[in-house]
Amino acid sequence: MQKLTHLVIRRMTEQDIEQAAQVHASAFPRQTFSKEWIECGFRAFPKIQFFVAEHQDQKICPANL
Helix, strand or coil: CCCCCCEEEEECCHHHHHHHHHHHHHHCCCCCCHHHHHHHHHHCCCCCCEEEEEECCEEEEEEEC
């Protein structure tokens, strides 16, 4: 297992939506509207807030609160 150093958690931007939707689609394969769901949640700020974890400029996963 790779040890993560310099992990950055940041607020998701509009440019992250496509990749976040890909992660969502792989985690929930029966959900057929991943991009639409992520976009809708992203636009509901501040009620819903999305964050992205990055390690060495590579996005690891999105999360929402």
